[in-house]
Every structure is written in structure tokens, then in C-alpha cells.
Amino acid sequence: MRNYDEDITLMLKVKNGDIPAFEQIMKKHEKPVINTIYRFVGNRIRAEEIAQEVFIKVYNSAKRYRPKAKFSTWLYKIVTNTCFDDLRKKKNISASFFENEIPDPxxxxxxxxxxxxxxxxxxxxxxxxxxxxxxxxxxxxxxxxxxxxxxxxxxxxxxxxxxxxxxxxxxxxxxxxxxxxxxxxx
Amino acid sequence: MKCLKARRKLIAYLDNELGQQERDKIEKHLNSCAVCSKELNDLSRVFEAFCLHEEIEPSPYFRNIVKQKIEEQEKKPVSLIEIFRFAIKKPLPKIAVLLLLIGLFIVPAIISKSSAATKVLINVEGIKPNFCDPIKANLRKITGIKEVSIAPNSSTVCITLKEGKHVNLGEVERAIRNAGPYLCKDFNVVSSSRKKSKIEKEVNE
CATH class of the missing domain: 1.10.10.10 (Winged helix-like DNA-binding domain superfamily/Winged helix DNA-binding domain)
Structure with missing residues (x-):
């Protein structure tokens, strides 16, 4: 609950143009967000690119942000939609899945x-x-x-x-x- | 509880997402059903394997890249494509944006097209009132221009050229001469910003 409040407070600061607050949000959530996307797309580089897109969307949506639900729910909604958009754009994602990821024995x-x-x-x-x-x-x-x-x-x-x-x-x-x-x- | 129903609930049971009443029912069933108990065991083994899944670390430049992209985005002017995208995503401002675009681009385009007409006024000697059809027909045939008007009781032939269209005045003269005993006295080429109807009105006067 404490985390939940912290995130919302930070996000409301971002809404008022507070860049350090946005950096704090990124610092806190970058790893779980990247890992969620990585597990979805199966490619590290792509995962980072999508995660960048996610945080840009978070920043752009800050002005319209209303703390109706948990911050994580809102954040992962953006993550999910961005992953689905990426999948639509690149239907051959499964082909690239093993490109760089399977270690060579x-x-x-x-x-x-x-x-x-x-x-x-x-x-x-x-x-x-x-x-x-x-x-x-x-x-x-x-x-x-x-x-x-x-x-x-x-x-x-x-x-x-x-x-x-x-x-x-x-x-x-x-x-x-x-x-x-x-x-x-x- | 039957096996089929119990199995459909096993995942939610493992995820601790069932109410107490349902949990009790499942547990009661599991105590009496070896097959479902094995299924539960297998499922929990599979999901233990998930813990092995590696985690990746974000690159050290990750936050800087995001900040840089945001800065670039803020410097960039909003493109028409983005306005369209926004209009498609948000149903409420959709109509407003559409109207704005029509106002900004389509209406001026229509107005400029209609007002960019050029008129050629030809003073013709010998025109007989109410007997001008051969002139019109010849002009249309020879020059290919359809916008030809001759006001009743007037000696002025008006050719209206739309934007980008040209006419050969020699051809116009030939067309009028071939239509009968007519003589083109002078030509006036006027670029006008007024609408076609206004030009015709002027000819009529």
C-alpha cells in the first residue's frame, strides 16, 4: 500500500512537469517492466525498445493521469497494449525469438x-x-x-x-x- | 465435486484465488481423488520451474535514452498524421479535429479552385441575338472547353478556364469565324479571384 501511494504521488508530480519524479518512477519500474516485456517478446534488444516506448507513453499520459486504480495496474496496461501493438507490427516475432537468445553450448x-x-x-x-x-x-x-x-x-x-x-x-x-x-x- | 469441475479450478486453487467455500470443496475432492491430486502435483512442479527463468538487467543508458527521446519528441512539431491518429483514438475530439482539418485544408482548397478561374472575354462583331449556339458548339468542338457563355443581346463571348487549363486564342478565333459571319474584335484575358457565377453575371450585364 505504501508503494502504491508512493507511485501515485510521484505520478501526480510528473503530471505537474516534475522530471526528477519521472526519473524516480523509471528507476523503480524499469527492471520489472523490461523483464515483463522480455518474457513476452523473447528478445532483449526488442524488450528494451518496447520498454522505452512504454515509459514515453507514461510520460505523455501523465497530463491525463487520474489515480483511479493502482499505479502498477495502469502501468502494466500500457505495457500490455504496447506489447500487443508490437506483435501486430512484427508478426514474425517468434522467428526472431531464438535469434540471439539461445546460448550456444x-x-x-x-x-x-x-x-x-x-x-x-x-x-x-x-x-x-x-x-x-x-x-x-x-x-x-x-x-x-x-x-x-x-x-x-x-x-x-x-x-x-x-x-x-x-x-x-x-x-x-x-x-x-x-x-x-x-x-x-x- | 466432480473431477472435471475440480480440475478447472486447480489453477485458481494453486494461485490462491478461490474463496474459502470453493477451496474447501476442492480440498475435499483432492482428499478422495488420486488422479486430481496427481494433476495438482504435476501443475505445481511445472510452475516451480518458472522460478528458473532468468532476469535481465536494463542497460545503463536506458533512462537516458528515454529522456533523450522525450526531449526530441517535445522539440518536434506535431504532424498531421499524429493529429489523425489522435482523432481516431479519441472519439470525442474526433469530429472536432475533422472539422478543424476541413476548415483548414479542404474548404480553402475548394474556394481556391473555384476562385482560380481565368476568363477570356471576346468581343465578337456580328453576333445575332438568340442565335449563338453554333459559336458555342464550335468553341466546344475545337478548343475542348465546355464553359462557354454568351449573354442574350450581348456581343461578348465568355470562356471560363479552370485552374491549370489553357486555351489557344487562335483556335478560339477560328472556331468563332467558322461558326458564321462573325469577327473577333478583341480578346481580354482576365485572371479573376471571383467565382464563376460572378463572372457570368458580369457578362450578362
């Missing part, structure tokens, strides 16, 4: 790191195979710890729909990841 000398990277790839590949709404719902729930209610506000649907989205998403993920779990690769 020959390049790594440490087996532990290799194993971690490999299991990471399985998880990422499984998430990337989900439809966009299921994918973002899983990411927001699993990595950002958002409640069904918050996700419903972000995706503009009912909590029942979020429950259904996550049910189908997680069953799909289970199907994809169970074989690796059984083989002990994860």
Missing part, C-alpha cells in the same frame, strides 16, 4: 550455466507458444505476482475470463514442460 564452459540456460529456453519456448492474451496473463501472474482482479483490469475482461485464460495457458504449459520435467531437464 560450445561457447559455455560451465555445465551448470548450460543446464540453467537450457531449462530457461524450454520455459521461454513454452511461454512463447501461447496465444498473446494467455501469454501475458501467465507472465503477469507468475512473474509479476498480479492478482486475477488486476489482470482482469489490464486485459479489460472479467476475473472469470482471467481464470479461464490462465487455466488454458497453464494446461498448455504443463503439456509442453512435463516431458522435460520427467527427463530431469528442468
Amino acid at each position: 560450445k561457447q559455455s564452459s560451465q555445465d551448470i550455466i548450460l543446464e540453467k540456460d537450457e531449462s530457461d529456453c524450454f520455459v521461454r519456448e513454452a511461454i512463447n507458444s501461447l496465444p498473446k492474451r494467455q501469454r501475458i496473463a501467465v507472465i503477469l501472474r507468475e512473474y509479476n505476482g498480479l492478482s486475477y482482479r488486476e489482470i482482469s483490469k489490464i486485459l479489460r475482461c472479467s476475473t472469470k475470463s482471467v481464470e479461464s485464460l490462465l487455466y488454458h495457458a497453464k494446461l498448455g504449459l504443463k503439456e509442453k514442460l512435463m516431458p522435460y520435467l520427467k527427463e530431469g531437464k528442468i
Whole structure:
């Protein structure tokens, strides 16, 4: 609740043209925002570019900002919409997914790191195979710890729909990841 | 509770998103159903694997890049495309922006087109009142210009040229001469900012 109040106070300062307040917001949220986008698009460079777009949108929307909901809900709504816009622009996103991201086994000398990277790839590949709404719902729930209610506000649907989205998403993920779990690769 | 219903609720159960009553029902079912218990176990194992997912660090220049882009954006003038985009996104100012654009660009364009007409006034000797159709027909045929008017009881032929259109005065003379015993006395080419109707009115007078 304290964080929630802090964010809203900062955002209201940004609304009045306070640039240091905007920097504080960026400093606080840049990492979770970039990671959310990274998990969605699967590419570091693209994730940073989209995150830049997100914070520019935050800055531009500051004048119209009204603290109706939690700041994080508002922020992740922008994140989600920007990710969806990017997906529309670049339909070949899944093709670029593995471009720079899968580590080359020959390049790594440490087996532990290799194993971690490999299991990471399985998880990422499984998430990337989900439809966009299921994918973002899983990411927001699993990595950002958002409640069904918050996700419903972000995706503009009912909590029942979020429950259904996550049910189908997680069953799909289970199907994809169970074989690796059984083989002990994860 | 049946297995199918219980399984649909397992994810929400794991996410701790169920009310106490529903939780109790699920737990009661899980205690009596080995298949659903295994399913719950598998699901929780899968989502434990999510913790392995690596985190990335933002680049050290991230904030500076954002600030730089904002500064650039504020220096840049607002383009027409952005006004259109804004109008499409926001339904309320949509009509206002549309009207503004019509006012700014379309109306002046229409006015300038209609007012950019050039008139050619030809004083013709020998025109018979109410018998001018051959002149009009010849002018239209030879010069290809349709905007030709001759006022009744007048010896002035008026050709109205729209913006960008030209006429060969030699052709005009030939067309009038071929239409009958007429003689072109003089030509007056006038660029006018007045509307066509006004020009015709002037000819009529």
C-alpha cells in the first residue's frame, strides 16, 4: 500500500512537469517492466525498445493521469497494449525469438550455466507458444505476482475470463514442460 | 465435486484465488481423488520451474535514452498524421479535429479552385441575338472547353478556364469565324479571384 501511494504521488508530480519524479518512477519500474516485456517478446534488444516506448507513453499520459486504480495496474496496461501493438507490427516475432537468445553450448564452459540456460529456453519456448492474451496473463501472474482482479483490469475482461485464460495457458504449459520435467531437464 | 469441475479450478486453487467455500470443496475432492491430486502435483512442479527463468538487467543508458527521446519528441512539431491518429483514438475530439482539418485544408482548397478561374472575354462583331449556339458548339468542338457563355443581346463571348487549363486564342478565333459571319474584335484575358457565377453575371450585364 505504501508503494502504491508512493507511485501515485510521484505520478501526480510528473503530471505537474516534475522530471526528477519521472526519473524516480523509471528507476523503480524499469527492471520489472523490461523483464515483463522480455518474457513476452523473447528478445532483449526488442524488450528494451518496447520498454522505452512504454515509459514515453507514461510520460505523455501523465497530463491525463487520474489515480483511479493502482499505479502498477495502469502501468502494466500500457505495457500490455504496447506489447500487443508490437506483435501486430512484427508478426514474425517468434522467428526472431531464438535469434540471439539461445546460448550456444560450445561457447559455455560451465555445465551448470548450460543446464540453467537450457531449462530457461524450454520455459521461454513454452511461454512463447501461447496465444498473446494467455501469454501475458501467465507472465503477469507468475512473474509479476498480479492478482486475477488486476489482470482482469489490464486485459479489460472479467476475473472469470482471467481464470479461464490462465487455466488454458497453464494446461498448455504443463503439456509442453512435463516431458522435460520427467527427463530431469528442468 | 466432480473431477472435471475440480480440475478447472486447480489453477485458481494453486494461485490462491478461490474463496474459502470453493477451496474447501476442492480440498475435499483432492482428499478422495488420486488422479486430481496427481494433476495438482504435476501443475505445481511445472510452475516451480518458472522460478528458473532468468532476469535481465536494463542497460545503463536506458533512462537516458528515454529522456533523450522525450526531449526530441517535445522539440518536434506535431504532424498531421499524429493529429489523425489522435482523432481516431479519441472519439470525442474526433469530429472536432475533422472539422478543424476541413476548415483548414479542404474548404480553402475548394474556394481556391473555384476562385482560380481565368476568363477570356471576346468581343465578337456580328453576333445575332438568340442565335449563338453554333459559336458555342464550335468553341466546344475545337478548343475542348465546355464553359462557354454568351449573354442574350450581348456581343461578348465568355470562356471560363479552370485552374491549370489553357486555351489557344487562335483556335478560339477560328472556331468563332467558322461558326458564321462573325469577327473577333478583341480578346481580354482576365485572371479573376471571383467565382464563376460572378463572372457570368458580369457578362450578362
